[in-house]
Amino acid sequence: MSRQEVLVIGPIMPFVVERLKLHHDVVECENEADSAGFLAREGSRVRAVAVGLHGLSAKTIAALPKLEIIASFGVGYDAVDVAAAARAGVVVTHTPGVLTEEVADTALGLMLMTVRELSAAERHLREGRWQSEGNYRLSDGSLTGAVLGIVGLGRIGKAIAKRAEACGMKIHYHGRHRQADTAYPYHETVVDLARAADVVMVVAPGGAQTRHLINADVLAALGPHGYLINIGRGSVVDEAALVAALREGVIRAAGLDVFDDEPNVPSDLIEQPNAVLLPHVGSASRATRQAMGQLVVDNICAWLEGKPPLTPVPETPVPDCT
Structure with missing residues (x-):
């Protein structure tokens, strides 16, 4: 599998970034001073995005014309505009089961x-x-x-x-x-x-x-x-x-x-x-959060290897990835 560019948007646990870097080249949009400018310059090359609880808007999805998969950290994914993703033919995954x-x-x-x-x-x-x-x-x-x-x-x-x-x-x-x-x-x-x-x-x-x-x-x-x-x-x-x-x-x-x-x-x-x-600690043990993070990584890696995603959400399509 050739290394590809994976975009991380918004705050996400460092474990996810570290594991993604073992397989792909990771760009953290949060670290870009001009995120809008970065998306305008680099967005046309991105096939995969990892996002945390802040999700992904329809506007950002539209700025990524080659986007194929959004891997969301968490079992809930209401912060991701899944309707916009579905219209664009982009699959969204989440992290059920492990938490x-x-x-x-x-x-x-x-x-x-x-x-x-x-x-x-x-x-x-x-x-x-x-x-x-x-x-x-x-x-x-x-x-x-x-x-x-x-x-x-x-x-x-x-x-x-x-x-x-x-x-x-x-x-x-x-x-x-x-x-x-x-x-x-x-x-x-x-x-x-x-x-x-x-x-x-x-x-x-x-x-x-x-x-x-x-x-x-x-x-x-x-x-x-x-x-x-x-x-x-x-x-x-x-x-x-x-x-x-x-x-x-x-x-x-x-x-x-x-x-x-x-x-x-x-x-x-x-x-x-x-x-x-309580300050939103429902799944907040190190082992569980790492299992969630690994599922984010595994969904992206599976897709970029031409395999189906592991945990897609029902509202978005899973097109033939071969």
Whole structure:
């Protein structure tokens, strides 16, 4: 296989760049002082692009007339304009599977922190209040016997369900359609799911179709004894409605690992004592992130060797690469 030029656009973990350099000549567009000028000069030669969470716009795709593959780092790929890629005949890949277990572990941990108030209890100890005020108060929530309503029962959603069942929870779900291979109760709408659930776990992808899917109506249906957990995409939750719900006792608490405008978390949300907030660490172990990065590399290398990509997204074509 001859070495070819691979373009890396936006911030991405150094591991990806290092591994790509073993096989190809890598140009990091972020390191170019004049990225627009660079694309105008060099874009006509680029067949493959690797991108991080910032994705790729239709404008940039149009500036790369010979582009054939966009390898996106992450299972979610809503930051890549897949419609523009499809129109241009460009295949988009992502990194599913390799992060499933790690994210499911984080989801379970975040749910435990939120429902059992573990982070608040830790602060009680660290601030010396155990000594000065006595024991931390009894938490109101418990996982045992509770109903977990999962929004998005894909790979990660099913891995979360398996863990939650081990904690004695009952699983319900909502998705675009009922899944014939699962016996979990299905709800046609998110509002109906929220009414039935003690905890709503959001695992849905981002994008226009799911933006603010979790809104004031859903939170009201979840109710004053309910919990919201989001490890999917921040855009799925209406953060203003969530702040109001937390402040007014519409729901009991929320645990979030993702936000609408990362890393800018609204101060109103940070100020809510019944919100547990993590800085998007769902898959953030070294081993998992390296596995994700290797899949980015493997998709690009396979394509440039004339082989099919390993993990293409369904919205873009996979033309004959021979």
